[in-house]
Amino acid sequence: MTLLISLYLFALGLACGSFFNVVALRVPLGQSVVRPPSACPRCAHRLAARELVPVLSYAFSRGRCRSCAARVSPLYPAGELAAALLFVWAYLRFGLTVQGLLGLLLASLAVIVTVADIRYMRIPNAVLLAFLPPLLLLRLLEPDGRSYAEYALGAIAGGGVLLLIALLSRGGMGMGDVKLLALLGLALGWKGVLLTLLLGSFAGTAAGLVLLLRRQGKLRQPMPFGPFLMLGALIAYGYGDALIGSYLQLFK
Ligand SMILES: [Zn+2]
Structure with missing residues (x-):
C-alpha cells in the first residue's frame, strides 16, 4: 500500500x-x-x-x-x-x-x-499570498503539540531577523526573502525558523564557495537565497526536533 x-x-x-x-x-x-x-x-x-x-x-x-x-x-x-x-x-x-x-x-x-x-x-508576492491561507489553516488544525503563540512568534522572528539584515546590508537581501521567512516561521515556529535560517545560510555559503572556485573569483555575482531557505525549511520541518535535540545533547 x-x-x-x-x-x-x-x-x-x-x-x-x-x-x-x-x-x-x-x-x-x-x-x-x-x-x-x-x-x-x-x-x-x-x-x-x-x-x-x-x-x-x-x-x-x-x-x-x-x-x-x-x-x-x-x-x-x-x-x-x-x-x-x-x-x-x-x-x-x-x-x-x-x-x-x-x-x-x-x-x-x-x-x-x-x-x-x-x-x-x-x-513573487502573489505566490506567498496564495500559500498563506492553506498554510495557516493546516497549522490551526494541527499545531503539533505546540502553542499557536510559537508559530506567531516564528513569523515575527523569521521576518524580523531577515528584515534587520536587509536594512543593515542595504540591498544585499531582498524583501522577498524577508516575507518568505516570515511565512516559513508561521509554518515552523520560532525554533524551526531559526534552524531554517542557519541551515539555509550554511547551504548558501557552501554553494557560493563552490561557484566562486569554479568561476575563479567573480565575487559580486548575486545569488538567489530563496532556494537555500526552502532547503533549510524542508530539513527543519522533517528533522528539526531531532537536530535541535542532538545539538542540545552536546552541552549536557
Ligand atoms: Zn521552438
Whole structure:
C-alpha cells in the first residue's frame, strides 16, 4: 500500500511540478497561469500534448524544441522531478496526516520559489499570498503539540531577523526573502525558523564557495537565497526536533 501511494504521489508530483514551473515562470511577469497555452519562447510553436509529459518529453526531445531545436531550460524537468521526489518524501516522512499535507504544501512552495528565484532573482508576492491561507489553516488544525503563540512568534522572528539584515546590508537581501521567512516561521515556529535560517545560510555559503572556485573569483555575482531557505525549511520541518535535540545533547 505504501508503495502504491508513493507511486501515485510521484505521478501527482510530476504533474503538479509542471504547473509549478508555469506559476514560477509566469507570475513574476504578471502573466496568467492559464492562458496562453505553453509554447516555445523562441519560435512560438505551441506545445502538443505529447510535448507536455513531465520529464519524459524533455528526455525524448533531448532538451530541445521539436520545431526550432532551441534549447529548453533544464529548469523544467528539474522542477517536475523535484516536486515528484519531495511529494514522496513528505508522504514517507509524515504519512497521510495533516503534517503530511503541510509537507506537500512546503514542497510545492519550495519548487515554485526555487524556479522563480533562479530565473528572475525574485520571489513573487502573489505566490506567498496564495500559500498563506492553506498554510495557516493546516497549522490551526494541527499545531503539533505546540502553542499557536510559537508559530506567531516564528513569523515575527523569521521576518524580523531577515528584515534587520536587509536594512543593515542595504540591498544585499531582498524583501522577498524577508516575507518568505516570515511565512516559513508561521509554518515552523520560532525554533524551526531559526534552524531554517542557519541551515539555509550554511547551504548558501557552501554553494557560493563552490561557484566562486569554479568561476575563479567573480565575487559580486548575486545569488538567489530563496532556494537555500526552502532547503533549510524542508530539513527543519522533517528533522528539526531531532537536530535541535542532538545539538542540545552536546552541552549536557
Ligand atoms: Zn521552438
